Amino acid sequence: METKDPMSELLLSLEQIVLTRNVMQAIPALKNEVALPEPKRVREITGMQIDEFAQxxxxxxxxxxxxxxxxxxxxxxxxxxxxxxxxNPCISRQLLS
Incomplete structure (x- = not known):
């Protein structure tokens, strides 16, 4: 039967805590990296003029x-x-109604 060194077990546990903490702190940062839609590109996809898109x-x-x-x-x-x-570009025309 294998005996485990308490010191190495403790170090391993601390390592896991630090890694988990770093991952949890990075999650809000990932939300900020989500690509925002480019208004001009979205408008061009719909085929709308600026005034229609604004409306x-x-x-x-x-x-x-x-x-x-x-x-x-x-x-x-x-x-x-x-x-x-x-x-779903078709939605844009429905929004004008």
């Missing part, structure tokens, strides 16, 4: 222009809506 998202034309010029970032809700439109 579909419920924002001003100047906001869309600012996003496309990368001067500002869309709000969280606008980003989510663009992700939805990107996955």
């Amino acid at each position: 579909a998202l419920g924002v001003s034309v100047s906001s869309v222009k600012s996003w496309e010029a990368k001067r500002t970032k869309p709000s969280g809700s606008a980003q989510k809506l663009m992700q939805l439109i990107q996955s």
